[in-house]
Amino acid sequence: xxxxxxxxxxxxxxxxxxxxxxxxxxxxxxxxxxxxxxxxxxxxxxxxxxxxxxxxxxxxxxxxxxxxxxxxxxxxxxxxxxxxxxxxxxxxxxxxxxxxxxxxxxxxxxxxxxx
Amino acid sequence: xxxxxxxxxxxxxxxxxxxxxxxxxxxxxxxxxxxxxxxxxxxxxxxxxxxxxxxxxxxxxxxxxxxxxxxxxxxxxxxxxxxxxxxxxxxxxxxxxxxxxxxxxxxxxxxx
Numbered sequence: 001x002x003x004x005x006x007x008x009x010x011x012x013x014x015x016x017x018x019x020x021x022x023x024x025x026x027x028x029x030x031x032x033x034x035x036x037x038x039x040x041x042x043x044x045x046x047x048x049x050x051x052x053x054x055x056x057x058x059x060x061x062x063x064x065x066x067x068x069x070x071x072x073x074x075x076x077x078x079x080x081x082x083x084x085x086x087x088x089x090x091x092x093x094x095x096x097x098x099x100x101x102x103x104x105x106x107x108x109x110x111x112x113x114x115x
Numbered sequence: 116x117x118x119x120x121x122x123x124x125x126x127x128x129x130x131x132x133x134x135x136x137x138x139x140x141x142x143x144x145x146x147x148x149x150x151x152x153x154x155x156x157x158x159x160x161x162x163x164x165x166x167x168x169x170x171x172x173x174x175x176x177x178x179x180x181x182x183x184x185x186x187x188x189x190x191x192x193x194x195x196x197x198x199x200x201x202x203x204x205x206x207x208x209x210x211x212x213x214x215x216x217x218x219x220x221x222x223x224x225x226x227x
């Protein structure tokens with residue numbers, strides 16, 4: 001079982017560049033989400049999706065776009081990278097409607113540095 | 116506006132002793148509380164949870180206690196083992212709401 005797969009694991013960008021962080025899950029989970037982890041801040045929700053074609057903003061959505069064309073994939077796009085977006089990004093998935101006792105499954109993260 | 120605080124950024128405990136990790140929250144609407152464990156270079160993994168209708172939940176060496184009036188929960192690990200060395204996050208939520216609100220994390224180090 002692959003679970004939640006994130007690519008790339010590491011990336012260095014220059015300010016102003018754009019890129020897409022990939023996230024794929026093979027568990028047929030409806031709910032997917034993106035978090036960023038910064039020192040002393042815990043994990044903060046960027047965007048989430050409750051199913052294909054449906055996305056919504058989380059706590060810190062500015063500078064990021066998402067789309068959900070399939071159940072399996074939930075890419076995160078940085079439109080114009082800024083140093084403040086240097087962080088570790090985690091993708092997670094879980095079945096919807098199952099209640100919070102069905103915990104989220106996380107990928108291993110993408111470490112992104114913006115110079 | 117930090118709704119969830121873990122006031123101890125780090126904690127060191129001797130192997131075999133009890134580890135107690137604390138979490139305070141401000142949002143009285145939270146009714147379900149999860150703990151996640153995270154090793155370096157890996158994603159968080161679910162550890163244990165508790166519903167607001169309970170004040171204690173046990174799973175092997177791990178016990179979570181909830182004090183709703185104080186808006187405080189704690190995770191007890193006994194006996195502590197070297198493999199427990201990790202960062203622990205509390206993550207309250209609402210039943211029916213898909214979003215988690217993560218605390219700032221506590222880095223636990225078990226000393227052999």
